[in-house]
Amino acid sequence: MAAGQAGASAPPAGNRRTRESNLILLGTAGGPTPKRDRSAPASAIVVGHDIYVIDCGDGVARQMVLAGLDLKRIRDVFITHQHSDHNADYGNLLLLAWETGLNTPVNTYGPPPLAQMTELFLEMQAYDIHVREQDEGRPPLGKLFAPHEVTRAGPVMHDANIKVTAALVHHPLVEPAFAYRFDCPDRSIVFSGDTSPSENLIELARGADVLVHEVMDLELIGRALEFDPHARTLRRHLLDSHTPMSEVGRIATEAGVKTLVLNHFVPGIVPIPDKVWIDAVKPHFKGRLVVGHDLMVL
Numbered sequence: 101m102a103a104g105q106a107g108a109s110a111p112p113a114g115n116r117r118t119r120e121s122n123l124i125l126l127g128t129a130g131g132p133t134p135k136r137d138r139s140a141p142a143s144a145i146v147v148g149h150d151i152y153v154i155d156c157g158d159g160v161a162r163q164m165v166l167a168g169l170d171l172k173r174i175r176d177v178f179i180t181h182q183h184s185d186h187n188a189d190y191g192n193l194l195l196l197a198w199e200t201g202l203n204t205p206v207n208t209y210g211p212p213p214l215a216q217m218t219e220l221f222l223e224m225q226a227y228d229i230h231v232r233e234q235d236e237g238r239p240p241l242g243k244l245f246a247p248h249e250v251t252r253a254g255p256v257m258h259d260a261n262i263k264v265t266a267a268l269v270h271h272p273l274v275e276p277a278f279a280y281r282f283d284c285p286d287r288s289i290v291f292s293g294d295t296s297p298s299e300n301l302i303e304l305a306r307g308a309d310v311l312v313h314e315v316m317d318l319e320l321i322g323r324a325l326e327f328d329p330h331a332r333t334l335r336r337h338l339l340d341s342h343t344p345m346s347e348v349g350r351i352a353t354e355a356g357v358k359t360l361v362l363n364h365f366v367p368g369i370v371p372i373p374d375k376v377w378i379d380a381v382k383p384h385f386k387g388r389l390v391v392g393h394d395l396m397v398l
């Protein structure tokens with residue numbers, strides 16, 4: 101059960117870790133508009149004390165707190181692509197973690213213009229940062245964060261816990277857009293990012309333990325757009341750049357993954373019962389199928 105549904109007495113998601121590497125879904129909505137039942141795209145992989153954040157949608161810092169994750173333990177941040185549902189709180193996460201007491205270096209990885217975004221964010225918040233450095237004796241924030249722009253497929257980084265590899269995915273007009281594979285000590289976890297059905301993603305996810313894949317319900321989108329003057333353009337964008345639920349199971353089967361986690365649900369205007377997604381995907385995938393929810397630990 102998602103912690104969000106478990107009531108006030110349930111321990112925070114981050115305290116219910118059971119493995120060497122834990123995957124925590126922080127926000128499972130798709131698209132930039134705030135939703136009632138799902139937070140914006142963000143996930144975390146926790147290995148020991150180290151937290152790796154994947155995408156920084158609106159509210160990521162708050163979702164981490166709800167999950168019981170200590171912002172001071174953030175080690176690296178990865179952005180799949182520069183759409184605002186995935187990066188709106190990139191700067192805020194760094195700032196708020198620092199204000200929580202983070203004082204160890206954080207490397208951030210993502211497509212251009214990540215370096216410029218980091219620089220401009222620090223400039224935008226220069227007043228607050230300066231005051232806190234003087235007033236609270238915090239270490240210089242600008243020196244804590246090192247952005248690394250990812251421009252091509254292949255190895256991204258590795259440390260004692262994880263090895264990260266990127267694949268180019270198809271998400272026009274956003275270029276480059278990446279999927280990331282995390283090889284952890286005990287298993288491998290792949291994030292599709294936002295993409296239409298992608299051969300590169302299937303290659304990247306080959307044999308992985310867990311595939312976290314975006315998904316959309318075209319029929320509901322059609323109904324939602326019935327009276328929208330921009331319906332045709334919007335529908336074309338969605339078809340070109342996202343993956344219908346009828347395709348996701350086949351992709352997971354072709355990649356040979358053990359567990360498929362559905363994520364980045366579109367449309368998100370009304371809650372859609374899990375059964376809708378399961379019924380569409382299950383016939384095409386025989387492994388373990390999980391309908392993702394915010395604060396779920398996997």
Ligand SMILES: [Zn+2]
Pocket residue numbers: 130131141183185186294364
């Ligand atoms: Zn998105």
Ligand SMILES: [Zn+2]
Pocket residue numbers: 181183271274294
């Ligand atoms: Zn996107």
